[in-house]
Amino acid sequence: MSSIKTEKNKEIIILGIESSCDDTSAAIIKNRTILSNVVAGQKVHEEYGGVVPELASRAHQQNIIPVVDLAIKRAGILKKDISAVAFTRGPGLLGSLLVGTSFAKGFSLASGIPLIEVNHLQGHVLALFINEKDKEYNPPQFPFLCLLVSGGNSQIILVRDYLDMEVIGQTIDDAAGEAFDKCAKVMGLPYPGGPHVDRLAKLGNPDRFEFSKPRIPNLDYSFSGLKTNFLYFLRDNLKEEPDFIEKNQEDLCASLQKTIIDILLAKLKKAAKQTGIKEITVAGGVSANSGLRNALQKSAKKYHWNLQIPKFEYTMDNAAMIAITGYFKFLNKEFVGQNVVPFARTQL
Structure with a gap:
């Protein structure tokens, strides 16, 4: 049973602001129900093969006001209806975070409403509790395990309550999403590489090539060795066959x-066995990967897990996950002052 009690007969409307990387997003949530979720992407980074921090922060400055304005209009509310504003404090790109933090502080001060800071990673987990109007609401039950996989993080989190989470396994170097993107880049695929690998993998043979798997103790991950192995594998084969990548791209993606x-999944299965927990969830941008989703569903059937996978729009960086986290923090009266500053690196 959760320790957080919903305030009966009171409409709690949260404005969420997300600006941790290259997407500017604003969302409105009333209690647990999403009213709007607006995301403005930044195409400028594609030609550089990755996010350029200075360009990202400039684009956030251009996007933040129209994105928030559109989110409020789509929600069908007025600014005066908003109970509090929640924003991503970190982790992320400091320049990008500063834009969202500064806007949230200004909005809070001008409106006379509370300010709520949100850990980006916590938001990914709590996205599983977003309710959509006129749709069945079936959130995970506590306690549950969450496999959080994104471009910057790979973690196994034990979730005891909305605001009570413990990281029991995490990457000691690179994240799974970074491995996808970096390996895609050396194959000449566009940025971000993960979706392109996923698309091509559906056409390839996953057992064609074998790549190294790390032997890391406990429940921790490592992907740096895989990236290096993949790079050397391509280098050696390109010496013998200059068009090796073009001829084998689909099989390379499938095997990777x-x-x-x-x-x-090896560590997730180990965590489930050690804890005895069968409530399993996944979150973060990499959870949109179709291969991962299919593998999780097969494991759920084999090990009798109750598996929860968020909708695609809530797996990527978005303000809906910040707003729902802000809602639970509002109920817990976890507010911050105007002296709050963002952090590029934070722990869950």
């Missing part, structure tokens, strides 16, 4: 994806 998924 299978290796990453095998690494992720």
Whole structure:
């Protein structure tokens, strides 16, 4: 049973602001129900093969006001109806975080409403509790395990309550999403590489090539060795066959994806066995990967897990997950002052 009690007969409306990387997003949530979720992406980074921090922060400055304005209009509310404003404090790119933090502080001060800071990683987990109007609401039950996989993080989290989470396993170097993107880049695929690998993997043979899997103790992950192995594998084969990548791209993507998924699931299965927990969830941008979703569903059937996978729009960086976290923090009266500053690196 959760320690957080819903305030009966009171409409709690939260404005969420997300600006941790290259997406500017604003969302409105009333109690647990999403009213709007607006995301403005930044195409400028594609030609550089990755996010350029200075360009990202400039684009956030251009996008933040129209994105918030549109979120409020789509929600069908007035500014005076908003109970509190929640924002991503970190982790993320400091320049990008500063834009969202500064806007949230100004909005809070001008409106005379509370300010709520949100850990980006916590938001990914609590996205599982977003309710959509006129749709069945079936959130995970406490306690549950969450496999959080994104471009910057790979973690196994034990979730005891909305605001009570413990990281029981995490990457000691690179994240799964970074492995997807970096390996895609050396194959000449566009940024971000993860979706392109996923698309091509559906057409390839996942057992064609074998790549290294790390032997890391406990429940921790490592993907740096896989990236290096993949790079050297391509280098050696390109010496013998200059068009090796073009001829084998689909099989390369399928084999790479299978290796990453095998690494992720091996530790998740171990965590489920050690804790005895069968409520299993997944969150973060990499949870949109179709291969991972299929593998999780097969494992759920085999090990009798109650598996919860969020909708695609809530797996990527978005303000809906910040707003729902803000809602639970509002109920717990966890507010911050105007002296709050963002952090590029924070722990869950």
